[in-house]
Amino acid sequence: MITCAEAVRQLWEYLDGLVDESQREAIEEHLSFCRRCCGEVEFAEELRRFLAEHPEAELPEEARARLIATLDELEKQP
Amino acid sequence: MVRTDESGLRAASAGGGFRPLAEEQLPRLYRLARRLVGEEAEDAVQDALLKAYRSYDRLEDTAAGPAWLTAILVNCCRDRARARARRPEEVELDEVEEFSLFRTIAHEDPFPYSDSLHLDFLQQFGAEDVRAVLAKLPDSYRVPLVLVYCEGYHVKEVAFFLGVPLGTMLARLHRGRKLFERQLWDYADEYGLLKEGARR
Numbered sequence: 439m440i441t442c443a444e445a446v447r448q449l450w451e452y453l454d455g456l457v458d459e460s461q462r463e464a465i466e467e468h469l470s471f472c473r474r475c476c477g478e479v480e481f482a483e484e485l486r487r488f489l490a491e492h493p494e495a496e497l498p499e500e501a502r503a504r505l506i507a508t509l510d511e512l513e514k515q516p
Numbered sequence: 517m518v519r520t521d522e523s524g525l526r527a528a529s530a531g532g533g534f535r536p537l538a539e540e541q542l543p544r545l546y547r548l549a550r551r552l553v554g555e556e557a558e559d560a561v562q563d564a565l566l567k568a569y570r571s572y573d574r575l576e577d578t579a580a581g582p583a584w585l586t587a588i589l590v591n592c593c594r595d596r597a598r599a600r601a602r603r604p605e606e607v608e609l610d611e612v613e614e615f616s617l618f619r620t621i622a623h624e625d626p627f628p629y630s631d632s633l634h635l636d637f638l639q640q641f642g643a644e645d646v647r648a649v650l651a652k653l654p655d656s657y658r659v660p661l662v663l664v665y666c667e668g669y670h671v672k673e674v675a676f677f678l679g680v681p682l683g684t685m686l687a688r689l690h691r692g693r694k695l696f697e698r699q700l701w702d703y704a705d706e707y708g709l710l711k712e713g714a715r716r
Binding site for chain 1: 535542547561562565569616618646666668693
């Protein structure tokens with residue numbers, strides 16, 4: 439049996455699939471009766487989606503042209 | 517594939533090896549560099565292309581080309597970050613260790629009329645806000661966080677890119693997540709995102 443603090447400390451590793459079998463079982467047992475920690479898991483999942491869903495700027499055409507020119511220069515080197 | 521002959525570099529490009537790989541990966545490399553060094557992204561990608569071109573003859577498995585380019589880019593970005601000598605805000609890791617964004621939102625209840633409080637909190641942040649929050653983290657925590665959770669690399673791959681043991685990487689990710697949560701809350705507080713309808 440693990441405490442809320444122990445469960446919360448391992449939640450992200452649990453979601454990342456980085457805990458071993460016994461840790462996974464202990465966390466899932468805890469989640470089966472702890473509503474607050476279930477909320478923590480749901481929020482951790484939301485945070486993961488939040489980080490993945492904020493895209494960065496696409497490569498601007500001018501920057502792409504300059505980087506292609508760099509490749510051209512490299513190929514010209516003796 | 518092993519390239520050990522003296523003309524390996526030229527053979528690589530002339531044979532279509534390096535150039536197609538680099539061109540294909542440019543958008544992804546640029547996006548990653550933007551997350552790691554912001555406005556210096558183009559320069560960082562250029563640094564990486566130069567380094568990669570010079571060592572392409574040592575790439576043994578062309579299928580590993582994208583990951584190999586990523587590792588080079590990540591290190592170029594770290595070099596640039598070090599050269600900037602920008603000192604991130606000092607962070608008290610002990611204090612951060614105890615911080616829970618989930619509990620803080622529930623306790624502070626910034627949107628009393630919301631029935632999806634935690635989700636509403638996250639929805640206050642636009643792409644620029646997320647970039648600004650990530651930029652506040654020290655590089656040693658920000659880089660693993662970005663690579664794993666924004667770019668989708670496996671933790672083991674990131675440990676390889678950064679040349680650190682897996683245990684070190686896991687510890688940095690743990691602290692990086694905690695710091696990120698803390699900075700999200702502080703940023704929301706500082707920029708007035710904790711008011712009902714601040715962004716919507």
